[in-house]
Amino acid sequence: MPITNEPLGPVHTSVKVITAVKDLGDQVPKYLIEDPDATEATQIRYNDLQSVGDDYDQDSLLYKHAEAVFNGPNPPEAILVVTAVPAGNYVSPTSLTVDQATLSGIVGGTAKLATTVLPATATEKNVSASSGDTSVVTVSPNNDGTFTVTFKAAGHATITFKTGVNDDITATTNVTVAANANPVTGVSLDKTTLSGTVGGTDQLTAIVKPDNATDSKVNFTSADSKIASVDDTGKVTYVKEGSTQITATTEDGGFTATSDVTVASK
Structure with a gap:
Protein backbone atom coordinates (compact mmCIF):
# COMPACT_ATOMS: atom_id res chain seq x y z
CA MET A 1 0.00 0.00 0.00
CA PRO A 2 2.10 2.95 -1.23
CA ILE A 3 1.99 6.23 0.63
CA THR A 4 2.96 9.48 -1.00
CA ASN A 5 2.97 13.14 -0.09
CA GLU A 6 3.10 14.11 -3.74
CA PRO A 7 0.05 15.18 -5.77
CA LEU A 8 -1.68 12.13 -7.20
CA GLY A 9 -2.16 13.61 -10.68
CA PRO A 10 -5.14 12.87 -12.93
CA VAL A 11 -6.63 10.07 -10.88
CA HIS A 12 -10.31 9.79 -11.75
CA THR A 13 -12.09 10.41 -8.46
CA SER A 14 -15.34 11.29 -6.81
CA VAL A 15 -14.88 12.89 -3.40
CA LYS A 16 -16.73 11.83 -0.28
CA VAL A 17 -16.15 14.21 2.64
CA ILE A 18 -16.21 12.40 5.99
CA THR A 19 -15.91 15.58 8.05
CA ALA A 20 -15.72 19.08 6.60
CA VAL A 21 -12.27 20.63 6.95
CA LYS A 22 -10.50 23.53 5.36
CA ASP A 23 -8.68 22.92 2.09
CA LEU A 24 -5.72 20.61 2.49
CA GLY A 25 -2.41 21.23 0.79
CA ASP A 26 -0.53 18.64 -1.23
CA GLN A 27 1.68 17.66 1.70
CA VAL A 28 -0.71 15.28 3.48
CA PRO A 29 -0.38 11.49 3.69
CA LYS A 30 -2.12 9.84 0.75
CA TYR A 31 -2.80 6.12 0.63
CA LEU A 32 -3.32 4.73 -2.85
CA ILE A 33 -5.10 1.39 -3.13
CA GLU A 34 -5.67 -0.36 -6.45
CA ASP A 35 -8.94 -2.27 -6.39
CA PRO A 36 -9.35 -4.77 -9.27
CA ASP A 37 -13.13 -4.82 -8.70
CA ALA A 38 -13.59 -1.04 -8.74
CA THR A 39 -15.28 0.64 -11.70
CA GLU A 40 -15.00 4.17 -10.31
CA ALA A 41 -12.19 5.61 -8.25
CA THR A 42 -12.97 7.27 -4.93
CA GLN A 43 -11.08 9.68 -2.72
CA ILE A 44 -12.06 9.78 0.94
CA ARG A 45 -10.77 12.30 3.45
CA TYR A 46 -10.33 11.14 7.05
CA ASN A 47 -9.70 13.69 9.78
CA ASP A 48 -8.99 11.35 12.68
CA LEU A 49 -8.26 7.72 13.52
CA GLN A 50 -11.82 7.08 14.68
CA SER A 51 -13.24 7.86 11.24
CA VAL A 52 -10.69 5.48 9.69
CA GLY A 53 -11.84 2.78 12.10
CA ASP A 54 -15.43 3.26 10.91
CA ASP A 55 -14.43 1.97 7.47
CA TYR A 56 -11.41 -0.28 8.11
CA ASP A 57 -10.73 -3.12 10.53
CA GLN A 58 -8.15 -2.34 13.21
CA ASP A 59 -6.06 -5.29 12.00
CA SER A 60 -5.88 -3.91 8.48
CA LEU A 61 -2.65 -2.48 7.13
CA LEU A 62 -4.35 0.81 6.32
CA TYR A 63 -5.63 1.26 9.87
CA LYS A 64 -2.21 0.50 11.32
CA HIS A 65 -0.56 3.04 9.01
CA ALA A 66 -3.18 5.63 9.93
CA GLU A 67 -2.73 4.88 13.63
CA ALA A 68 1.01 5.45 13.36
CA VAL A 69 0.47 8.72 11.50
CA PHE A 70 -2.25 10.20 13.73
CA ASN A 71 -0.48 9.10 16.95
CA GLY A 72 2.92 10.23 15.72
CA PRO A 73 4.88 13.25 16.94
CA ASN A 74 3.51 15.47 14.16
CA PRO A 75 0.00 14.25 13.40
CA PRO A 76 -1.43 15.62 10.13
CA GLU A 77 -4.68 17.52 9.83
CA ALA A 78 -6.09 14.64 7.77
CA ILE A 79 -5.19 11.76 5.49
CA LEU A 80 -6.52 10.87 2.06
CA VAL A 81 -7.34 7.34 0.94
CA VAL A 82 -7.67 6.90 -2.81
CA THR A 83 -9.10 3.72 -4.30
CA ALA A 84 -7.93 3.61 -7.91
CA VAL A 85 -9.30 1.72 -10.87
CA PRO A 86 -6.61 -0.43 -12.52
CA ALA A 87 -5.49 1.10 -15.81
CA GLY A 88 -6.74 -1.88 -17.77
CA ASN A 89 -10.20 -1.63 -16.20
CA TYR A 90 -10.97 2.04 -16.76
CA VAL A 91 -12.01 3.13 -20.26
CA SER A 92 -11.94 6.89 -20.72
CA PRO A 93 -14.58 8.62 -22.84
CA THR A 94 -13.16 10.02 -26.07
CA SER A 95 -16.03 11.97 -27.60
CA LEU A 96 -19.37 13.57 -26.81
CA THR A 97 -22.12 14.46 -29.26
CA VAL A 98 -25.58 16.01 -28.89
CA ASP A 99 -28.47 15.11 -31.19
CA GLN A 100 -29.25 18.74 -32.09
CA ALA A 101 -26.52 21.30 -32.76
CA THR A 102 -29.15 24.03 -33.09
CA LEU A 103 -32.51 24.34 -31.39
CA SER A 104 -35.35 26.84 -31.62
CA GLY A 105 -38.46 27.33 -29.54
CA ILE A 106 -41.07 29.73 -28.26
CA VAL A 107 -41.16 31.35 -24.84
CA GLY A 108 -42.95 29.04 -22.41
CA GLY A 109 -42.18 25.86 -24.35
CA THR A 110 -39.76 23.00 -23.73
CA ALA A 111 -37.65 20.59 -25.76
CA LYS A 112 -35.46 17.55 -25.15
CA LEU A 113 -31.83 16.96 -26.05
CA ALA A 114 -29.97 13.65 -25.98
CA THR A 115 -26.22 13.10 -25.79
CA THR A 116 -23.98 10.19 -26.77
CA VAL A 117 -20.68 9.34 -25.08
CA LEU A 118 -18.17 7.22 -27.01
CA PRO A 119 -16.78 4.65 -26.88
CA ALA A 120 -19.75 2.58 -25.83
CA ALA A 153 -37.32 34.53 -22.78
CA ALA A 154 -36.66 35.69 -26.34
CA GLY A 155 -32.98 35.64 -27.24
CA HIS A 156 -30.02 33.39 -27.90
CA ALA A 157 -28.03 31.10 -25.62
CA THR A 158 -25.59 28.22 -25.84
CA ILE A 159 -26.01 25.01 -23.86
CA THR A 160 -22.71 23.28 -23.08
CA PHE A 161 -22.48 19.57 -22.31
CA LYS A 162 -19.41 18.15 -20.56
CA THR A 163 -17.99 14.73 -19.78
CA GLY A 164 -14.61 13.16 -19.03
CA VAL A 165 -12.41 13.04 -15.95
CA ASN A 166 -11.87 16.79 -15.94
CA ASP A 167 -14.97 17.75 -17.93
CA ASP A 168 -12.61 18.35 -20.82
CA ILE A 169 -14.82 16.75 -23.50
CA THR A 170 -17.60 19.08 -24.60
CA ALA A 171 -20.47 19.51 -27.06
CA THR A 172 -22.76 22.48 -27.58
CA THR A 173 -26.25 23.36 -28.79
CA ASN A 174 -27.07 26.87 -29.96
CA VAL A 175 -30.58 27.88 -28.91
CA THR A 176 -32.81 30.59 -30.37
CA VAL A 177 -35.98 31.54 -28.49
CA ALA A 178 -38.76 33.55 -30.12
CA ALA A 179 -41.35 35.64 -28.31
CA ASN A 180 -44.81 34.15 -27.89
CA ALA A 181 -46.93 36.40 -30.10
CA ASN A 182 -50.20 34.61 -29.38
CA PRO A 183 -50.16 33.03 -25.91
CA VAL A 184 -52.55 30.27 -24.91
CA THR A 185 -55.53 31.44 -22.85
CA GLY A 186 -57.15 28.09 -22.08
CA VAL A 187 -57.81 24.49 -23.07
CA SER A 188 -60.75 22.10 -23.04
CA LEU A 189 -61.37 18.47 -24.02
CA ASP A 190 -63.96 17.27 -26.49
CA LYS A 191 -65.13 14.68 -23.91
CA THR A 192 -65.32 15.38 -20.19
CA THR A 193 -66.21 11.76 -19.40
CA LEU A 194 -65.16 8.46 -20.94
CA SER A 195 -66.28 4.90 -20.32
CA GLY A 196 -65.33 1.59 -21.84
CA THR A 197 -64.34 -1.99 -21.16
CA VAL A 198 -60.93 -3.50 -20.50
CA GLY A 199 -58.95 -3.75 -23.72
CA GLY A 200 -60.87 -1.01 -25.49
CA THR A 201 -59.64 2.40 -26.63
CA ASP A 202 -60.98 5.91 -27.06
CA GLN A 203 -59.70 9.24 -28.32
CA LEU A 204 -59.51 12.60 -26.57
CA THR A 205 -58.98 15.82 -28.49
CA ALA A 206 -57.70 18.97 -26.82
CA ILE A 207 -59.11 22.30 -27.95
CA VAL A 208 -56.59 25.10 -27.33
CA LYS A 209 -57.64 28.74 -27.22
CA PRO A 210 -57.11 30.97 -29.08
CA ASP A 211 -57.23 29.06 -32.35
CA ASN A 212 -54.09 30.85 -33.56
CA ALA A 213 -52.05 30.24 -30.41
CA THR A 214 -48.33 30.30 -31.20
CA ASP A 215 -47.63 27.18 -29.14
CA SER A 216 -50.67 24.87 -29.07
CA LYS A 217 -48.84 21.76 -27.86
CA VAL A 218 -50.64 19.73 -25.19
CA ASN A 219 -49.35 16.93 -22.95
CA PHE A 220 -51.68 14.16 -21.79
CA THR A 221 -51.28 12.30 -18.48
CA SER A 222 -53.28 9.67 -16.61
CA ALA A 223 -53.81 9.80 -12.86
CA ASP A 224 -53.59 5.99 -12.83
CA SER A 225 -52.14 4.41 -15.95
CA LYS A 226 -52.84 0.96 -14.50
CA ILE A 227 -56.55 1.67 -15.06
CA ALA A 228 -56.38 3.78 -18.21
CA SER A 229 -53.29 4.92 -20.10
CA VAL A 230 -52.98 7.77 -22.59
CA ASP A 231 -50.38 8.50 -25.28
CA ASP A 232 -49.08 11.78 -26.66
CA THR A 233 -51.93 12.03 -29.16
CA GLY A 234 -54.71 11.63 -26.58
CA LYS A 235 -55.46 7.99 -27.40
CA VAL A 236 -56.82 6.34 -24.24
CA THR A 237 -56.45 2.61 -23.58
CA TYR A 238 -58.65 0.92 -20.99
CA VAL A 239 -56.37 -1.35 -18.95
CA LYS A 240 -58.34 -2.64 -15.96
CA GLU A 241 -61.58 -2.08 -14.09
CA GLY A 242 -61.74 1.13 -12.08
CA SER A 243 -61.94 4.91 -12.31
CA THR A 244 -59.30 7.49 -13.04
CA GLN A 245 -58.81 10.87 -14.71
CA ILE A 246 -57.00 12.02 -17.83
CA THR A 247 -55.48 15.52 -17.80
CA ALA A 248 -54.45 17.65 -20.77
CA THR A 249 -51.90 20.37 -19.97
CA THR A 250 -50.77 23.08 -22.38
CA GLU A 251 -47.02 23.64 -22.61
CA ASP A 252 -47.67 27.37 -22.91
CA GLY A 253 -49.21 28.66 -19.71
CA GLY A 254 -49.84 25.28 -18.07
CA PHE A 255 -53.61 25.38 -18.58
CA THR A 256 -55.40 22.09 -17.83
CA ALA A 257 -58.58 20.23 -18.72
CA THR A 258 -59.70 16.84 -17.43
CA SER A 259 -61.83 13.90 -18.45
CA ASP A 260 -63.18 11.37 -15.94
CA VAL A 261 -62.66 7.77 -17.03
CA THR A 262 -64.59 4.68 -15.96
CA VAL A 263 -63.42 1.24 -17.04
CA ALA A 264 -65.61 -1.84 -16.72
CA SER A 265 -64.52 -5.47 -16.94
CA LYS A 266 -65.44 -7.40 -20.05
Missing part, protein backbone atom coordinates in the same frame (compact mmCIF):
# COMPACT_ATOMS: atom_id res chain seq x y z
CA THR A 121 -17.45 0.73 -23.43
CA ALA A 122 -16.51 3.92 -21.52
CA THR A 123 -16.40 3.18 -17.80
CA GLU A 124 -18.31 6.33 -16.92
CA LYS A 125 -20.75 8.20 -19.16
CA ASN A 126 -21.90 10.95 -16.83
CA VAL A 127 -22.76 14.16 -18.69
CA SER A 128 -23.41 17.58 -17.18
CA ALA A 129 -25.13 20.51 -18.89
CA SER A 130 -25.25 24.25 -18.33
CA SER A 131 -26.89 27.21 -20.03
CA GLY A 132 -24.84 30.21 -21.05
CA ASP A 133 -27.80 32.46 -20.26
CA THR A 134 -30.36 31.07 -17.82
CA SER A 135 -32.63 34.08 -18.39
CA VAL A 136 -33.14 32.79 -21.97
CA VAL A 137 -33.04 29.00 -21.50
CA THR A 138 -32.53 26.59 -18.62
CA VAL A 139 -31.48 22.95 -18.88
CA SER A 140 -32.07 20.07 -16.47
CA PRO A 141 -31.28 16.31 -16.58
CA ASN A 142 -33.95 13.61 -16.87
CA ASN A 143 -33.91 10.09 -15.47
CA ASP A 144 -33.55 8.59 -18.95
CA GLY A 145 -30.29 10.41 -19.66
CA THR A 146 -31.84 13.16 -21.77
CA PHE A 147 -32.01 16.85 -20.88
CA THR A 148 -35.05 19.13 -20.82
CA VAL A 149 -34.58 22.63 -22.18
CA THR A 150 -37.04 25.29 -21.04
CA PHE A 151 -37.47 28.42 -23.15
CA LYS A 152 -37.66 31.33 -20.72
Whole structure:
Protein backbone atom coordinates (compact mmCIF):
# COMPACT_ATOMS: atom_id res chain seq x y z
CA MET A 1 0.00 0.00 0.00
CA PRO A 2 2.10 2.95 -1.23
CA ILE A 3 1.99 6.23 0.63
CA THR A 4 2.96 9.48 -1.00
CA ASN A 5 2.97 13.14 -0.09
CA GLU A 6 3.10 14.11 -3.74
CA PRO A 7 0.05 15.18 -5.77
CA LEU A 8 -1.68 12.13 -7.20
CA GLY A 9 -2.16 13.61 -10.68
CA PRO A 10 -5.14 12.87 -12.93
CA VAL A 11 -6.63 10.07 -10.88
CA HIS A 12 -10.31 9.79 -11.75
CA THR A 13 -12.09 10.41 -8.46
CA SER A 14 -15.34 11.29 -6.81
CA VAL A 15 -14.88 12.89 -3.40
CA LYS A 16 -16.73 11.83 -0.28
CA VAL A 17 -16.15 14.21 2.64
CA ILE A 18 -16.21 12.40 5.99
CA THR A 19 -15.91 15.58 8.05
CA ALA A 20 -15.72 19.08 6.60
CA VAL A 21 -12.27 20.63 6.95
CA LYS A 22 -10.50 23.53 5.36
CA ASP A 23 -8.68 22.92 2.09
CA LEU A 24 -5.72 20.61 2.49
CA GLY A 25 -2.41 21.23 0.79
CA ASP A 26 -0.53 18.64 -1.23
CA GLN A 27 1.68 17.66 1.70
CA VAL A 28 -0.71 15.28 3.48
CA PRO A 29 -0.38 11.49 3.69
CA LYS A 30 -2.12 9.84 0.75
CA TYR A 31 -2.80 6.12 0.63
CA LEU A 32 -3.32 4.73 -2.85
CA ILE A 33 -5.10 1.39 -3.13
CA GLU A 34 -5.67 -0.36 -6.45
CA ASP A 35 -8.94 -2.27 -6.39
CA PRO A 36 -9.35 -4.77 -9.27
CA ASP A 37 -13.13 -4.82 -8.70
CA ALA A 38 -13.59 -1.04 -8.74
CA THR A 39 -15.28 0.64 -11.70
CA GLU A 40 -15.00 4.17 -10.31
CA ALA A 41 -12.19 5.61 -8.25
CA THR A 42 -12.97 7.27 -4.93
CA GLN A 43 -11.08 9.68 -2.72
CA ILE A 44 -12.06 9.78 0.94
CA ARG A 45 -10.77 12.30 3.45
CA TYR A 46 -10.33 11.14 7.05
CA ASN A 47 -9.70 13.69 9.78
CA ASP A 48 -8.99 11.35 12.68
CA LEU A 49 -8.26 7.72 13.52
CA GLN A 50 -11.82 7.08 14.68
CA SER A 51 -13.24 7.86 11.24
CA VAL A 52 -10.69 5.48 9.69
CA GLY A 53 -11.84 2.78 12.10
CA ASP A 54 -15.43 3.26 10.91
CA ASP A 55 -14.43 1.97 7.47
CA TYR A 56 -11.41 -0.28 8.11
CA ASP A 57 -10.73 -3.12 10.53
CA GLN A 58 -8.15 -2.34 13.21
CA ASP A 59 -6.06 -5.29 12.00
CA SER A 60 -5.88 -3.91 8.48
CA LEU A 61 -2.65 -2.48 7.13
CA LEU A 62 -4.35 0.81 6.32
CA TYR A 63 -5.63 1.26 9.87
CA LYS A 64 -2.21 0.50 11.32
CA HIS A 65 -0.56 3.04 9.01
CA ALA A 66 -3.18 5.63 9.93
CA GLU A 67 -2.73 4.88 13.63
CA ALA A 68 1.01 5.45 13.36
CA VAL A 69 0.47 8.72 11.50
CA PHE A 70 -2.25 10.20 13.73
CA ASN A 71 -0.48 9.10 16.95
CA GLY A 72 2.92 10.23 15.72
CA PRO A 73 4.88 13.25 16.94
CA ASN A 74 3.51 15.47 14.16
CA PRO A 75 0.00 14.25 13.40
CA PRO A 76 -1.43 15.62 10.13
CA GLU A 77 -4.68 17.52 9.83
CA ALA A 78 -6.09 14.64 7.77
CA ILE A 79 -5.19 11.76 5.49
CA LEU A 80 -6.52 10.87 2.06
CA VAL A 81 -7.34 7.34 0.94
CA VAL A 82 -7.67 6.90 -2.81
CA THR A 83 -9.10 3.72 -4.30
CA ALA A 84 -7.93 3.61 -7.91
CA VAL A 85 -9.30 1.72 -10.87
CA PRO A 86 -6.61 -0.43 -12.52
CA ALA A 87 -5.49 1.10 -15.81
CA GLY A 88 -6.74 -1.88 -17.77
CA ASN A 89 -10.20 -1.63 -16.20
CA TYR A 90 -10.97 2.04 -16.76
CA VAL A 91 -12.01 3.13 -20.26
CA SER A 92 -11.94 6.89 -20.72
CA PRO A 93 -14.58 8.62 -22.84
CA THR A 94 -13.16 10.02 -26.07
CA SER A 95 -16.03 11.97 -27.60
CA LEU A 96 -19.37 13.57 -26.81
CA THR A 97 -22.12 14.46 -29.26
CA VAL A 98 -25.58 16.01 -28.89
CA ASP A 99 -28.47 15.11 -31.19
CA GLN A 100 -29.25 18.74 -32.09
CA ALA A 101 -26.52 21.30 -32.76
CA THR A 102 -29.15 24.03 -33.09
CA LEU A 103 -32.51 24.34 -31.39
CA SER A 104 -35.35 26.84 -31.62
CA GLY A 105 -38.46 27.33 -29.54
CA ILE A 106 -41.07 29.73 -28.26
CA VAL A 107 -41.16 31.35 -24.84
CA GLY A 108 -42.95 29.04 -22.41
CA GLY A 109 -42.18 25.86 -24.35
CA THR A 110 -39.76 23.00 -23.73
CA ALA A 111 -37.65 20.59 -25.76
CA LYS A 112 -35.46 17.55 -25.15
CA LEU A 113 -31.83 16.96 -26.05
CA ALA A 114 -29.97 13.65 -25.98
CA THR A 115 -26.22 13.10 -25.79
CA THR A 116 -23.98 10.19 -26.77
CA VAL A 117 -20.68 9.34 -25.08
CA LEU A 118 -18.17 7.22 -27.01
CA PRO A 119 -16.78 4.65 -26.88
CA ALA A 120 -19.75 2.58 -25.83
CA THR A 121 -17.45 0.73 -23.43
CA ALA A 122 -16.51 3.92 -21.52
CA THR A 123 -16.40 3.18 -17.80
CA GLU A 124 -18.31 6.33 -16.92
CA LYS A 125 -20.75 8.20 -19.16
CA ASN A 126 -21.90 10.95 -16.83
CA VAL A 127 -22.76 14.16 -18.69
CA SER A 128 -23.41 17.58 -17.18
CA ALA A 129 -25.13 20.51 -18.89
CA SER A 130 -25.25 24.25 -18.33
CA SER A 131 -26.89 27.21 -20.03
CA GLY A 132 -24.84 30.21 -21.05
CA ASP A 133 -27.80 32.46 -20.26
CA THR A 134 -30.36 31.07 -17.82
CA SER A 135 -32.63 34.08 -18.39
CA VAL A 136 -33.14 32.79 -21.97
CA VAL A 137 -33.04 29.00 -21.50
CA THR A 138 -32.53 26.59 -18.62
CA VAL A 139 -31.48 22.95 -18.88
CA SER A 140 -32.07 20.07 -16.47
CA PRO A 141 -31.28 16.31 -16.58
CA ASN A 142 -33.95 13.61 -16.87
CA ASN A 143 -33.91 10.09 -15.47
CA ASP A 144 -33.55 8.59 -18.95
CA GLY A 145 -30.29 10.41 -19.66
CA THR A 146 -31.84 13.16 -21.77
CA PHE A 147 -32.01 16.85 -20.88
CA THR A 148 -35.05 19.13 -20.82
CA VAL A 149 -34.58 22.63 -22.18
CA THR A 150 -37.04 25.29 -21.04
CA PHE A 151 -37.47 28.42 -23.15
CA LYS A 152 -37.66 31.33 -20.72
CA ALA A 153 -37.32 34.53 -22.78
CA ALA A 154 -36.66 35.69 -26.34
CA GLY A 155 -32.98 35.64 -27.24
CA HIS A 156 -30.02 33.39 -27.90
CA ALA A 157 -28.03 31.10 -25.62
CA THR A 158 -25.59 28.22 -25.84
CA ILE A 159 -26.01 25.01 -23.86
CA THR A 160 -22.71 23.28 -23.08
CA PHE A 161 -22.48 19.57 -22.31
CA LYS A 162 -19.41 18.15 -20.56
CA THR A 163 -17.99 14.73 -19.78
CA GLY A 164 -14.61 13.16 -19.03
CA VAL A 165 -12.41 13.04 -15.95
CA ASN A 166 -11.87 16.79 -15.94
CA ASP A 167 -14.97 17.75 -17.93
CA ASP A 168 -12.61 18.35 -20.82
CA ILE A 169 -14.82 16.75 -23.50
CA THR A 170 -17.60 19.08 -24.60
CA ALA A 171 -20.47 19.51 -27.06
CA THR A 172 -22.76 22.48 -27.58
CA THR A 173 -26.25 23.36 -28.79
CA ASN A 174 -27.07 26.87 -29.96
CA VAL A 175 -30.58 27.88 -28.91
CA THR A 176 -32.81 30.59 -30.37
CA VAL A 177 -35.98 31.54 -28.49
CA ALA A 178 -38.76 33.55 -30.12
CA ALA A 179 -41.35 35.64 -28.31
CA ASN A 180 -44.81 34.15 -27.89
CA ALA A 181 -46.93 36.40 -30.10
CA ASN A 182 -50.20 34.61 -29.38
CA PRO A 183 -50.16 33.03 -25.91
CA VAL A 184 -52.55 30.27 -24.91
CA THR A 185 -55.53 31.44 -22.85
CA GLY A 186 -57.15 28.09 -22.08
CA VAL A 187 -57.81 24.49 -23.07
CA SER A 188 -60.75 22.10 -23.04
CA LEU A 189 -61.37 18.47 -24.02
CA ASP A 190 -63.96 17.27 -26.49
CA LYS A 191 -65.13 14.68 -23.91
CA THR A 192 -65.32 15.38 -20.19
CA THR A 193 -66.21 11.76 -19.40
CA LEU A 194 -65.16 8.46 -20.94
CA SER A 195 -66.28 4.90 -20.32
CA GLY A 196 -65.33 1.59 -21.84
CA THR A 197 -64.34 -1.99 -21.16
CA VAL A 198 -60.93 -3.50 -20.50
CA GLY A 199 -58.95 -3.75 -23.72
CA GLY A 200 -60.87 -1.01 -25.49
CA THR A 201 -59.64 2.40 -26.63
CA ASP A 202 -60.98 5.91 -27.06
CA GLN A 203 -59.70 9.24 -28.32
CA LEU A 204 -59.51 12.60 -26.57
CA THR A 205 -58.98 15.82 -28.49
CA ALA A 206 -57.70 18.97 -26.82
CA ILE A 207 -59.11 22.30 -27.95
CA VAL A 208 -56.59 25.10 -27.33
CA LYS A 209 -57.64 28.74 -27.22
CA PRO A 210 -57.11 30.97 -29.08
CA ASP A 211 -57.23 29.06 -32.35
CA ASN A 212 -54.09 30.85 -33.56
CA ALA A 213 -52.05 30.24 -30.41
CA THR A 214 -48.33 30.30 -31.20
CA ASP A 215 -47.63 27.18 -29.14
CA SER A 216 -50.67 24.87 -29.07
CA LYS A 217 -48.84 21.76 -27.86
CA VAL A 218 -50.64 19.73 -25.19
CA ASN A 219 -49.35 16.93 -22.95
CA PHE A 220 -51.68 14.16 -21.79
CA THR A 221 -51.28 12.30 -18.48
CA SER A 222 -53.28 9.67 -16.61
CA ALA A 223 -53.81 9.80 -12.86
CA ASP A 224 -53.59 5.99 -12.83
CA SER A 225 -52.14 4.41 -15.95
CA LYS A 226 -52.84 0.96 -14.50
CA ILE A 227 -56.55 1.67 -15.06
CA ALA A 228 -56.38 3.78 -18.21
CA SER A 229 -53.29 4.92 -20.10
CA VAL A 230 -52.98 7.77 -22.59
CA ASP A 231 -50.38 8.50 -25.28
CA ASP A 232 -49.08 11.78 -26.66
CA THR A 233 -51.93 12.03 -29.16
CA GLY A 234 -54.71 11.63 -26.58
CA LYS A 235 -55.46 7.99 -27.40
CA VAL A 236 -56.82 6.34 -24.24
CA THR A 237 -56.45 2.61 -23.58
CA TYR A 238 -58.65 0.92 -20.99
CA VAL A 239 -56.37 -1.35 -18.95
CA LYS A 240 -58.34 -2.64 -15.96
CA GLU A 241 -61.58 -2.08 -14.09
CA GLY A 242 -61.74 1.13 -12.08
CA SER A 243 -61.94 4.91 -12.31
CA THR A 244 -59.30 7.49 -13.04
CA GLN A 245 -58.81 10.87 -14.71
CA ILE A 246 -57.00 12.02 -17.83
CA THR A 247 -55.48 15.52 -17.80
CA ALA A 248 -54.45 17.65 -20.77
CA THR A 249 -51.90 20.37 -19.97
CA THR A 250 -50.77 23.08 -22.38
CA GLU A 251 -47.02 23.64 -22.61
CA ASP A 252 -47.67 27.37 -22.91
CA GLY A 253 -49.21 28.66 -19.71
CA GLY A 254 -49.84 25.28 -18.07
CA PHE A 255 -53.61 25.38 -18.58
CA THR A 256 -55.40 22.09 -17.83
CA ALA A 257 -58.58 20.23 -18.72
CA THR A 258 -59.70 16.84 -17.43
CA SER A 259 -61.83 13.90 -18.45
CA ASP A 260 -63.18 11.37 -15.94
CA VAL A 261 -62.66 7.77 -17.03
CA THR A 262 -64.59 4.68 -15.96
CA VAL A 263 -63.42 1.24 -17.04
CA ALA A 264 -65.61 -1.84 -16.72
CA SER A 265 -64.52 -5.47 -16.94
CA LYS A 266 -65.44 -7.40 -20.05
